[in-house]
Amino acid sequence: MNDWMHVSVEKCMHCGACAGTCPENAVYLQEVVLEFNDSCTRCGRCVKVCPVGAITMGAKRK
């Protein structure tokens, strides 16, 4: 997980909409686990395309 993107495990339906929309290939869906890597540029496309609003972009945690 990178430092900015937050996934609500309660909302996520593991559909992969975010993964296919990411221009950097920074989101990865392994069955039910969504992972972001450091290639993420915080463009926000995954946030927008998620049908249930499970992804939020926050401030850097550290």
Place this chain on the structure above:
Amino acid sequence: MKTDYDVIVVGAGPAGSMTAHHAAKKGARVLMIEKRQEIGSSLRCAEGISRKGLEKAGISIDKRWISAEMKGAKIVSPHGHVFRIDESHAGDEVGLVLERHRFDKYLAERAAKAGTEIRLKTAATGVIKEGKVVKGITGKSFGEPFKLTAGCVVGADGYESQVGRWAGLDTTLKMSDVTSCFQYRLTGIKSEPDFCEFIIGSVAPGGYAWIFPKGGDTANVGMGVLASKLKKPGDVKMYIDKWIRSDPRLSCGQPLEALGAAVSVSPPVEKSIADGILLVGDAARVIDSITGGGIANGCIMGLLAGQVLGDCAQAKDFSEAAMKRYEKLWRDELENKLYRNWMAKEKLITMTDEQLDGVVETLAGCDITEMNVYNILAALKVKMPELVKEFEQYI
């Protein structure tokens, strides 16, 4: 366990299984991997397909994976105009509603019978390259990392389309070429059990809502909204819930299943092959931009890919030049139609509810006997030529 194959297919959806089947049939040593623990599950599909599409892919209809046969289809405009075709067949675009978990397994069974090895809960995590040539994949199988070599890696990984991007093929989508979707399997509803229904307009901005019957009083009730038209996170679920509440035929139903998904409504990829890599199905962005249908296109592509890869295996040559025939074959079959429908979509998404009312009203007065996008556009070319001006050469 073997570590070298002629062809490794990543993804056991319809396009992957078709590719594996036809390559193995020609004697290629084929491995197909699937990251999930079950082929055909969980569902991410509205399950509509045309008889003609299956026929073109050489798949004979088997009752075991048919959920419901349609008698017709209807398009409903924002203010309730209905364009309806009562036919023994609903036409090219939707004639059958599948049982995808059985359909996908059936195609995988055929691939296995032809000699394909299948591994489940096995995901690719990257491609191995020597210079610019793809030589295999890295991945994890039940959590254990592995490396496999192959003459050709086939990206059949659907919407997510990561294999192609690892290999350097561009599958990136614009936000105006993505629809965000949500679907319920609703039971106890009062819509027509043998009619596929498409509802267009601001109920689903830039997309449409659908009711695809699944037998009895159950149906796939879903909606796609163009991502570039979404304002707040999670809007799609909000839109579909609002629509279902407003339609008394649906609001009396109860859900059996819910799913989210994204569907590409873009032109196909610029390039579907490179040395040691080939893309099929959604991974090559061959979903129809108007209907959102992609199963038949994926199957046709898989058939062509498998045949070409079988020949490549016999010649032991998986270079881009050797696979060029595949790129030509699928473009000849699908490309014009995909472009035409993408351009039609680009036009449709700019239209107001009142304009869409006019289109559906016009269609209702036309003598169209079979519902498909071509027939609809051809009728509009006569009645509303300004609407199709930008892409009339394709009609």
